[in-house]
Amino acid sequence: MANLTDGTAYSHPRDSYVAMIQRKRLYGGIMLAVFVLMLISGFMLADERNAGGFWAGLPQLLDFPADVVADASTKLHLMPAHLVKFFPALLETINIAAASTLIGALFAIILSLLSTRGLALWPRAIPLFRRVMDIMRAVPEIVIALVLIFILGGGPVPAMIAIAFHTAGALGKLFSEVNENADLKPVEGLHSVGATWFQRMWFGVVPQVSPNYFSYALLRFEINIRASAILGFVGAGGIGYELRNAMSWGKGKFDEAAAIFILLFLTIVIFDQLSGYVRQRLIHQEAH
Amino acid sequence: MADAALYARADGLFQRKKIMSLALPAVIIGYLAYVFFAFDVPGLAERARLDNARTLVADMVSYKTHVSRDNRSGEVTVAIEGERKGEYAPGQEPDWVAMQGLTQVIDLGDGHVVTFLPENALRYDVPGFGLIEARVDGREIVSNLGDDSPDWVSASRTRLNITTDAGRVSLTRNRTEVFRYFAGWELFFFTLDSPYFGHGFSEIFFGPQIDPARSNMVGAWQDFWHNAMWRHSDVAWALFETVLMAFLGTFGAAIVALPVAFIAAKNFAPLRSLRFFMRRIFDFLRGVDGLIWTILLSRALGPGPLTGSLAILLTDTGSFGKMFSEALENVDNKQIEGISSTGASTLQRYRFGVIPQVTPVLLSQVLYYFESNTRSATIIGAITGGGIGLLLTQAMITQKDWEEVTYYIVLVVLMVMAMDSLSGWLRKRLIQGDK
Incomplete structure (x- = not known):
C-alpha cells in the first residue's frame, strides 16, 4: 500500500526494461561471440591436424570429380554394362538395409513395449531396458561390423547384424515415445477378458501405433541404406565394397567408380523421396 | 436392404483386415527367408572362425x-x-x-x-x-x-x-x-619402466615420495598420461578430435543452411524457380551422402579431421536446408505482420518476427544431429583417418590388441552417451529456458 503513495518504485519501468533487454542482448552477444570463436578456432585446429591444408587442397577439390567424369565420358559405351554389373551389389546393400531395419524394428517393438510405463511386462525392469537401448543406440555400426567381420568373415551378415543392433536401440527409443501416447483403454479391456501380455500388446497397442512405427521405420530404412553403403566400404559387402575396389584402380579407370556413384546417388535420392512421400501421406491420413 | 449392404460392407472390411493380418507377417517371413538364403547364412557356419572368437574374448579380459x-x-x-x-x-x-x-x-x-x-x-x-x-x-x-x-x-x-x-x-x-x-589389462596405468609400476593408489597418493625428481601426483600423472602401451593422451586427443568433427560439421552446416533455407521456403522466396533450384541442391547434397563426400574430400585435402568435418558439413547442409525451410514454411504470419506494422525493415522483420519462432525447432533438430554425428564422425574417422575411429580400425587390423579394441569401444560408447545427455540437457535448457 505504501507504494501507491510513493511513486519512485514505478517511476522508471521503462529504464529497468531497457536495462534488462540490454543485459539480455549482452549475454546473447557474448554467447554468440564465444560460439563463433569456438567454431573458427575449431576449424583452424582441424585444418592444422589434417594431412593436407584446406587452402592448399581447395584448388584440387574438383580434380577427382573431373577425373571421374573424364573417365566415364571416354568410356561412355561401357556405362550400361557397368550399371548392370554392379546392380547385384546395389541390391545386396538395399537388402542389408531392409533386413536390418526389419529385424531391428521387431526387436525395437519388443524393447519399447517393455520399457513403456503402463505397458511393461515387468514395470521394475523399465530402467534396465532403457539403459540397454541407450547402449545399443550409442554403439556405432562400424564397431560391431568390424568385430563380426573378424569372426564371421566379410560379407553382408556382419553388416546386417551391426545395423540391426543399432536400429533396435534407435527405433526402440522413438517407439516407446509413441507408445506413451497410446490409449490404454483397449489394453484394459483386453486385460479384463483375461488376455495375456502378448495378446494385450498385439491387439490393444500395436494397431494404434503401427502407422507411427511404420513412419519411423521408413525414416530409419533410408538412414540404413547409407549406413550399409559405408559398412561395405570397410569390407562388409555390397556396393560400398565394390566402390572401394573401383577406387583402387586409380586414375584412368574411374569409369566403374562413376557407375557406382550414379547407382548409389540414385538409390539414396529415390528412397529419400519415396519415404518422404509415403510419410507425408501417412500424416495426412491421420489428420482426417 | 440397406442393412444387407451394410453387413456386406462390414464383412468385406473384416475380410480385408483378416487377409492383411495374415499377409503382412507372411510377407515379412518370406522376405527374411529370401535374405537368409541370399546372404548365404547356412554357409556362414563353415566360414565362421570360432577360434577367432575365442582368441578375441580371451584377449579382451x-x-x-x-x-x-x-x-x-x-x-x-x-x-x-x-x-x-x-x-x-x-x-x-x-x-x-x-x-x-x-x-x-x-x-x-x-x-x-x-x-x-x-x-x-x-x-x-x-x-x-x-x-x-x-x-x-x-x-x-x-x-x-x-x-x-x-x-x-x-x-x-x-x-x-x-x-x-x-x-x-x-x-x-x-x-x-x-x-x-x-x-586383466596389462600395464594400463604404468609401463614397466615407470617408477610407479607396482605401487597401489594409496601408496602413490599418501605414501612417501617414490621418484626423487618429481612429486608423486605429478610423476604418476605424467607416466600414466604418456603410457607407451595404452597412449592415454593420444586416445583422449582422438576422442576430442571426433567430437570436434561432429561439432564443426553440425554447427557449420546449421550456419550455412539457415540463410539458404529462407530462399527455399515458400513464404519467403518469391521466385518459384529459385526455390526449386535450392531444393534440388539440398537433395543433391544429401543424396551424394557422407561416404562419397568423404572420399572426394580426402582426395583433395588428405586424411584428417578437417576432411571429416567438411564431409559432415556438406551432407548436413542438405538435411538442415530441407528441415529449416519446412520449419520456415510453418511460421505464424501474425507475429511478422505485427512487427511490420511498427514500420520494421525486412531485416528487423526476420530478426524479431521469424527467428524467435523457429529457433526452438531448429535448435532441437541441430542438437539431435550433433549427437548422431558424433557416431558418424567415428565411422568417417575410420575411413578418412582421424579421431577414435582411426585408432579403432588400427587396433583391429593388428588382430591381437583386442583389449585395446575393447577399451576404445567402451570409450566410444561412453562418448556417444555423454553427447546424448549433453544435447538433451542443452535442448531442455535452451528451448524451455526461453519460455
Missing part, C-alpha cells in the same frame, strides 16, 4: 607374458604381449621366471614348470601327464613324445606347440617361447 629365447644367440627376454614397450629390464624379471645362468625355470602355476635348457632344449613338466622333453637337433625338432601325442600337442618336424590350461609353449628352430596368461 586377459593378457599374456612372453618368455622367449632366441635360439641363435641364446638371449632370453621377458616381455608383456611380446612388445618392446612391455619388456622387463634384465635382472627385473617377474618372480615366476628364474634366470639361472644358461637355464631358465619358468613356473606357469598349478605345478606346470617349463625349463629352458642349454643347447636349445626344453623340458615341460605337465602335472598328471609327465615330462615332455624337446630340443632342436640340427634342422629338426625332436621330442620324447611318440606318435601318439595328446591332442593339446601339435608336433611337426619344424615346430612343436603345447597348449595347456596354464599356458602355451612353442619351439621352433629360431625361437623357444612360453606364454603365460594373466587376467
Whole structure:
C-alpha cells in the first residue's frame, strides 16, 4: 500500500526494461561471440591436424570429380554394362538395409513395449531396458561390423547384424515415445477378458501405433541404406565394397567408380523421396 | 436392404483386415527367408572362425607374458604381449621366471614348470601327464613324445606347440617361447619402466615420495598420461578430435543452411524457380551422402579431421536446408505482420518476427544431429583417418590388441552417451529456458 503513495518504485519501468533487454542482448552477444570463436578456432585446429591444408587442397577439390567424369565420358559405351554389373551389389546393400531395419524394428517393438510405463511386462525392469537401448543406440555400426567381420568373415551378415543392433536401440527409443501416447483403454479391456501380455500388446497397442512405427521405420530404412553403403566400404559387402575396389584402380579407370556413384546417388535420392512421400501421406491420413 | 449392404460392407472390411493380418507377417517371413538364403547364412557356419572368437574374448579380459629365447644367440627376454614397450629390464624379471645362468625355470602355476635348457632344449613338466622333453637337433625338432601325442600337442618336424590350461609353449628352430596368461589389462596405468609400476593408489597418493625428481601426483600423472602401451593422451586427443568433427560439421552446416533455407521456403522466396533450384541442391547434397563426400574430400585435402568435418558439413547442409525451410514454411504470419506494422525493415522483420519462432525447432533438430554425428564422425574417422575411429580400425587390423579394441569401444560408447545427455540437457535448457 505504501507504494501507491510513493511513486519512485514505478517511476522508471521503462529504464529497468531497457536495462534488462540490454543485459539480455549482452549475454546473447557474448554467447554468440564465444560460439563463433569456438567454431573458427575449431576449424583452424582441424585444418592444422589434417594431412593436407584446406587452402592448399581447395584448388584440387574438383580434380577427382573431373577425373571421374573424364573417365566415364571416354568410356561412355561401357556405362550400361557397368550399371548392370554392379546392380547385384546395389541390391545386396538395399537388402542389408531392409533386413536390418526389419529385424531391428521387431526387436525395437519388443524393447519399447517393455520399457513403456503402463505397458511393461515387468514395470521394475523399465530402467534396465532403457539403459540397454541407450547402449545399443550409442554403439556405432562400424564397431560391431568390424568385430563380426573378424569372426564371421566379410560379407553382408556382419553388416546386417551391426545395423540391426543399432536400429533396435534407435527405433526402440522413438517407439516407446509413441507408445506413451497410446490409449490404454483397449489394453484394459483386453486385460479384463483375461488376455495375456502378448495378446494385450498385439491387439490393444500395436494397431494404434503401427502407422507411427511404420513412419519411423521408413525414416530409419533410408538412414540404413547409407549406413550399409559405408559398412561395405570397410569390407562388409555390397556396393560400398565394390566402390572401394573401383577406387583402387586409380586414375584412368574411374569409369566403374562413376557407375557406382550414379547407382548409389540414385538409390539414396529415390528412397529419400519415396519415404518422404509415403510419410507425408501417412500424416495426412491421420489428420482426417 | 440397406442393412444387407451394410453387413456386406462390414464383412468385406473384416475380410480385408483378416487377409492383411495374415499377409503382412507372411510377407515379412518370406522376405527374411529370401535374405537368409541370399546372404548365404547356412554357409556362414563353415566360414565362421570360432577360434577367432575365442582368441578375441580371451584377449579382451586377459593378457599374456612372453618368455622367449632366441635360439641363435641364446638371449632370453621377458616381455608383456611380446612388445618392446612391455619388456622387463634384465635382472627385473617377474618372480615366476628364474634366470639361472644358461637355464631358465619358468613356473606357469598349478605345478606346470617349463625349463629352458642349454643347447636349445626344453623340458615341460605337465602335472598328471609327465615330462615332455624337446630340443632342436640340427634342422629338426625332436621330442620324447611318440606318435601318439595328446591332442593339446601339435608336433611337426619344424615346430612343436603345447597348449595347456596354464599356458602355451612353442619351439621352433629360431625361437623357444612360453606364454603365460594373466587376467586383466596389462600395464594400463604404468609401463614397466615407470617408477610407479607396482605401487597401489594409496601408496602413490599418501605414501612417501617414490621418484626423487618429481612429486608423486605429478610423476604418476605424467607416466600414466604418456603410457607407451595404452597412449592415454593420444586416445583422449582422438576422442576430442571426433567430437570436434561432429561439432564443426553440425554447427557449420546449421550456419550455412539457415540463410539458404529462407530462399527455399515458400513464404519467403518469391521466385518459384529459385526455390526449386535450392531444393534440388539440398537433395543433391544429401543424396551424394557422407561416404562419397568423404572420399572426394580426402582426395583433395588428405586424411584428417578437417576432411571429416567438411564431409559432415556438406551432407548436413542438405538435411538442415530441407528441415529449416519446412520449419520456415510453418511460421505464424501474425507475429511478422505485427512487427511490420511498427514500420520494421525486412531485416528487423526476420530478426524479431521469424527467428524467435523457429529457433526452438531448429535448435532441437541441430542438437539431435550433433549427437548422431558424433557416431558418424567415428565411422568417417575410420575411413578418412582421424579421431577414435582411426585408432579403432588400427587396433583391429593388428588382430591381437583386442583389449585395446575393447577399451576404445567402451570409450566410444561412453562418448556417444555423454553427447546424448549433453544435447538433451542443452535442448531442455535452451528451448524451455526461453519460455
